[in-house]
Amino acid sequence: MNQMKTDVVTPTPTAPAPAAPIAAAPSRRPLWLLIGGITLVVLLAILPLLAIEIPGVLPGPTYTPGTLQLLAYAMLIAALALSYRMMFGLAGLLSFGHALFFAAGAYGLGMALDAFAPVEWPSELIFLTSIVVTLVFGIVLAATVGSLALRVTGISFAMVTLAFAQAGSVLIRRNPGGATGGDEGLSLDITNVPGALVGVLNTRNLYWLALGILVFVYLVVLWVERSRAGHVAEATRENELRVRVIGIRPYQVKFLIFVVASTLAAIAGMGYLLLQSGASPRVATADFTLTILVIVVLGGVGYRWGAIVGGIVYTLLDQRLTALAGSDFIAGLPAVLRVPLSEPLFILGTLFILVVLFLPGGIAGIPQRIRSGRKQHPVESEEAADA
Amino acid sequence: MSTVLLLVITGLGLGALYFLVASGLSLIYGLMGVLNFAHGSFLTIAAFLGWEVGRRVSDGSWWGLLISALVGMIVGAVVAAATEYFLIRRLYERHIEQALVTVGLALATVALFEGIWGTDPIYTAKPEWLAQTTEILGAKIPNDRFLLIACAAVVLLGIVLFLQRTRYGLIIRAGVENRSMVTALGIDVRRSFTIVFAIGGAAAGLGGVLASVYYGYVSAHLGSVLLIFAFIVTVIGGLGSLTGAAIASVLVAVLQQFANFYLGGTGDLVVVIALAAVLLVRPRGLMGKVA
Numbered sequence: 001m002n003q004m005k006t007d008v009v010t011p012t013p014t015a016p017a018p019a020a021p022i023a024a025a026p027s028r029r030p031l032w033l034l035i036g037g038i039t040l041v042v043l044l045a046i047l048p049l050l051a052i053e054i055p056g057v058l059p060g061p062t063y064t065p066g067t068l069q070l071l072a073y074a075m076l077i078a079a080l081a082l083s084y085r086m087m088f089g090l091a092g093l094l095s096f097g098h099a100l101f102f103a104a105g106a107y108g109l110g111m112a113l114d115a116f117a118p119v120e121w122p123s124e125l126i127f128l129t130s131i132v133v134t135l136v137f138g139i140v141l142a143a144t145v146g147s148l149a150l151r152v153t154g155i156s157f158a159m160v161t162l163a164f165a166q167a168g169s170v171l172i173r174r175n176p177g178g179a180t181g182g183d184e185g186l187s188l189d190i191t192n193v194p195g196a197l198v199g200v201l202n203t204r205n206l207y208w209l210a211l212g213i214l215v216f217v218y219l220v221v222l223w224v225e226r227s228r229a230g231h232v233a234e235a236t237r238e239n240e241l242r243v244r245v246i247g248i249r250p251y252q253v254k255f256l257i258f259v260v261a262s263t264l265a266a267i268a269g270m271g272y273l274l275l276q277s278g279a280s281p282r283v284a285t286a287d288f289t290l291t292i293l294v295i296v297v298l299g300g301v302g303y304r305w306g307a308i309v310g311g312i313v314y315t316l317l318d319q320r321l322t323a324l325a326g327s328d329f330i331a332g333l334p335a336v337l338r339v340p341l342s343e344p345l346f347i348l349g350t351l352f353i354l355v356v357l358f359l360p361g362g363i364a365g366i367p368q369r370i371r372s373g374r375k376q377h378p379v380e381s382e383e384a385a386d387a
Numbered sequence: 388m389s390t391v392l393l394l395v396i397t398g399l400g401l402g403a404l405y406f407l408v409a410s411g412l413s414l415i416y417g418l419m420g421v422l423n424f425a426h427g428s429f430l431t432i433a434a435f436l437g438w439e440v441g442r443r444v445s446d447g448s449w450w451g452l453l454i455s456a457l458v459g460m461i462v463g464a465v466v467a468a469a470t471e472y473f474l475i476r477r478l479y480e481r482h483i484e485q486a487l488v489t490v491g492l493a494l495a496t497v498a499l500f501e502g503i504w505g506t507d508p509i510y511t512a513k514p515e516w517l518a519q520t521t522e523i524l525g526a527k528i529p530n531d532r533f534l535l536i537a538c539a540a541v542v543l544l545g546i547v548l549f550l551q552r553t554r555y556g557l558i559i560r561a562g563v564e565n566r567s568m569v570t571a572l573g574i575d576v577r578r579s580f581t582i583v584f585a586i587g588g589a590a591a592g593l594g595g596v597l598a599s600v601y602y603g604y605v606s607a608h609l610g611s612v613l614l615i616f617a618f619i620v621t622v623i624g625g626l627g628s629l630t631g632a633a634i635a636s637v638l639v640a641v642l643q644q645f646a647n648f649y650l651g652g653t654g655d656l657v658v659v660i661a662l663a664a665v666l667l668v669r670p671r672g673l674m675g676k677v678a
Contacts, residue, residue, distance in 0.1 A: 094483065148663065152670045155422055159622045160666050166615060167659040174652075286615065290424075290490055297487055339502040346502065349495025356487045357477060 044211055047071070048204035057316060059323070065203040069275070070319055072203070072210035076271050078311030079210075079217040081295045083264035085307040086221050088296060090230060091257040092237030094154075096289050097145065097161030100168045101262040103284035104141050105269020107172060108134035110186045110279055111179050113193070123192040130192070131270065138266030139259065146258035150251060153240075162286060169284040185280040188273055197274055206275050213271045214308070217264045221304065224260055229253050294352050300362025309363050318344055389525035394648055396523075398641030400532030403539030404601060406636035407594030408617035410546060410629060411467075411587020417563040417627020418576075418583050420482045421475060425489040426591055426617070427610025428496040429467050433459035433592030434605045435504055438511055441596075447512035456538075456596045463592020464585040471584035476577070493611070500607035508604035517600060531600050538597055542590050543633055550629070555582055563627050619662045625675020635673060 048068055051061040060067050080102055087093045112130035119126060149160040175182030190198045196205045224230050236243050236250040243250050273279050282288060291314075299310020321344035324330060330341050340346050355362060361369060408430060415423050441455030470492065478484045517534060520527040550556035561569045562576045569576050591610075598613060599605045620639050624631030639658055647654035665672065 148667060152666055155416075155626065156622065156666055156670055158422075159618060160663060162615075163619065163659045163662045167656055170655045170659070287494075287611075290494065293487070293490065294494070340499060343498040343502040345498035346495045349491045349493075349498060352491035353474065353488055353495070356484050356491065357474070360484070 041211070041215055045208065048207055057320065059319075063204075065200045068203045068207040070315070072207040072275050073272075074312045074315035075207075075210040075214045076268050076275065077292075077295065077315050078308040079214045079271075080265055080268040081292055081299065081307040081311040082214075082217050082221055082304070083261045083268065084292045085296045085301065085304065086224065086264075087257060087261040088293070089301040089307075090225060090237070091233040091254055093254060093258065094158045095149075095161040095258075096158050096286060097149075097163075097165035097168075098262070098265055098292055099284055099286070099288040100145070100161075100165040101138060101142060101265040102269040102272070102288070103168060103172065103279070104138050105134060105266030106273040106279035106283060107180055107186055107269075108137045108266070109270045109273050110188055112137075113189050114179070117189055117191060124194065126192040127194060134270060135263070135266065138263050138269075142259045142262030142266075143255075146255050146262070150254055150258065162289075165284070165286060165289060169281065169286070172281050172284050180281075183281060185278055186273075187278040188276075190277070193274070198277075210271055210275060213268060217268065218304075218308070220260065220264060224257065225304070229256055233257050294348070298352060298355055298362055300364030302361060303364035306362050306364030313363060314348070317348060321347055389527075390648070392524055393526040393528060394644045395641060396526070396528050396532055396536075398644040399637060400529075400535040400601065400640075401644065402637040402640030403535040404594055404598055404613060405616055405620045405640055406539045406633055407542060407590045407597065408613050409620040409624070409632040409636055410542065411584075411590045412617055413621045413624065413627055413629060413632040414546075414559070414563075414583050415587050416621065418559060418566070419475075419485075419580055421489070422482075422486045423489050423587075424486065424614070425470060425492040425496065426587065427612075427614035428493050428500075429463045429470075429588045429610070430591040430595035430598065430613060431500055431605075431607060431610035432466055432496070432595075433463040433588075434595030434599045434609055435500065436462045437592070437596040438509070438599055438605050442512070447514060449514050451512075452514055452596075452600070456593055459592040459596035460589040461592070463588040463590070463595065465588070467588020467591070468581050468585040470588075471581050475584075476580070479577070497607050497611060504605075504607060506607065508602075508606035510604045511599050513600050513603070535597055535601060538593060539636075542593065543629075546586065546590070546629060549586070555579055559583060616658065619658055623662055623665045623672055625672030628672070628674040631672055631674030 047062045049063065051063055053061050058067050059070060062068070062071075080098075084095075084098050087095055087098070109130055112133045113126070116126045116130055121129075145161065145164050149157055149164070152160060172180045173182055174180075180186055196202055197209065232243065232248055232250065232253045236253065240250055269279075269283070272283070295310040295314045296307050297310075298314060299308070300306030325342040325344060330338055333341065359365065359369075408426060411429075412423055412426050415421055415426075437455035437459035440458045441451040444454050445451040470489075474488050474492065475485050478488060513531070517531040518529075520529050521533070522528075550560055558569065558574055558576065559579050559582070561574075562579060566576055594613070595609065598609055602609070616639065620635045621632055623639060624633070624635030639661070642661060643654035643658050646657035650657065
């Protein structure tokens with residue numbers, strides 16, 4: 001009986017119960033979800049006009065540039081995590097090189113703006129051309145790396161992507177021809193950037209831009225996941241051999257997912273450059289990819305909104321824990337407690353280990369665990385039911 | 388000629404370091420399928436504790452170094468075995484989660500080391516002889532390279548003897564070859580998991596102390612830097628193959644040294660290109676078994 005129940009037929013094999021509210025029940029409650037989603041986006045969009053204070057979570061009222069900057073950054077990281085989840089969670093491609101494409105977007109746009117600066121065109125045209133050039137660069141890079149890396153699978157795939165990302169990171173640090181700024185990072189040349197996106201006073205425009213990028217990435221990810229390619233990718237993740245046997249070539253689908261996810265990462269990277277008015281070489285390192293991996297797992301690999309929740313929770317935690325580390329309360333503790341607590345990454349790393357060990361569904365899996373009252377992972381329960 | 392010789396021997400010394408890290412990684416992956424991202428942390432903690440003990444005993448003498456090395460090996464072995472026992476074992480047969488736990492451990496420990504010992508490198512003292520050079524065929528070679536090569540050779544020999552001559556070695560070799568068959572024959576392979584982790588940790592610990600001699604400092608990021616190259620070495624050599632790791636360490640390190648000297652410091656890049664080339668031509672690595 002087990003053999004008959006092919007993974008190809010069931011589009012969401014990880015969700016036997018109504019586990020992922022969005023993914024598992026698209027037909028039953030689409031209207032409710034649509035309305036909820038739109039309300040949430042509208043709420044986020046009018047946030048810069050309100051003065052909501054959440055002490056301990058946000059550094060100040062929501063209309064202040066500092067808070068908007070932090071929220072915009074969190075949303076860009078969430079968009080990046082969403083694109084990574086599409087690759088790792090949907091297609092099962094464990095890549096250690098996702099940071100490369102984020103960096104390609106950030107550095108690509110910065111370098112394109114630098115390169116076009118002497119041209120005598122209207123600045124809007126230069127800005128648009130730079131974006132298009134960066135997008136094309138991102139797609140070509142993704143296609144090149146993807147076509148090479150996807151020739152191998154599993155751990156070897158992870159290693160090849162790590163190697164390319166490492167090469168990119170080395171190149172950026174080496175600062176060829178003074179183009180990337182080396183360890184100092186690249187600062188944004190604002191001569192051709194629209195005035196509405198420059199300056200502290202315009203942070204709210206950048207916030208809306210980040211929100212737009214997040215919504216756009218979400219919609220693309222949703223579209224890909226609902227498409228036939230998405231279903232094939234999911235089936236390939238569960239059992240590649242079976243997909244081959246029924247006559248589908250998984251390579252093309254995996255390649256498509258890789259290129260789309262990488263391009264979305266590049267778009268998030270462009271937003272990052274505009275938001276931070278520069279790019280630091282940190283975003284190209286393997287550590288940054290690991291951070292995204294941590295975010296996706298923390299939020300819950302099985303859930304699309306898990307990546308968003310993870311990205312926002314991680315960014316806020318990282319920021320607030322850094323603030324906590326410098327507080328008087330921590331400074332007053334004995335050394336045994338003070339040293340670990342003053343390192344945000346230590347707390348995040350420990351939290352991550354605990355989530356992997358005891359909460360396999362991540363943050364997004366908590367409601368489902370409470371509802372079902374089960375202690376184990378949905379996947380495990382399915383395996384147990386099959387046996 | 389003397390330049391070539393210098394580059395080769397320096398490359399061998401660096402390769403020795405890579406091997407000390409990669410040998411454990413390769414054994415662990417071969418037997419358990421765990422990609423251990425925390426291996427660099429084993430190395431770093433061993434380097435720090437080895438240095439802390441060594442400088443209290445006697446700074447910059449052979450005794451100090453010997454005690455540092457011993458402490459480093461013990462610390463590496465204990466920490467690695469504890470990691471296996473408390474974290475990895477709970478996630479038996481779930482490879483992605485096991486790798487994720489080691490990722491988390493690596494992030495947390497590096498942050499912890501930074502908190503305890505600071506972010507700046509701490510410069511270490513070493514025996515006078517190691518700071519000098521020996522002239523071979525006109526090439527002035529730093530003496531610490533010889534120490535590294537000798538230690539790596541001893542470790543290689545020791546692990547090979549252990550694997551070939553002892554009962555546990557036999558089980559580990561059989562487990563790398565076909566784990567389900569060994570389990571089916573009624574042997575608990577899991578006990579050897581801890582041993583493999585301890586051996587890998589001890590090698591990495593020795594590597595940590597030697598790395599502090601080679602670089603002249605200890606820092607919280609000592610392990611992460613070496614780990615990336617150790618990964619590359621492991622993949623080029625073939626995951627699970629000790630001989631492959633040894634050959635690949637030397638190849639990678641020598642290639643790196645030559646590229647750094649003749650191609651204007653592009654060593655890292657050349658190594659990455661070599662990895663991509665090997666994986667595309669021969670995805671299982673030089674000595675890896677067919678997947």
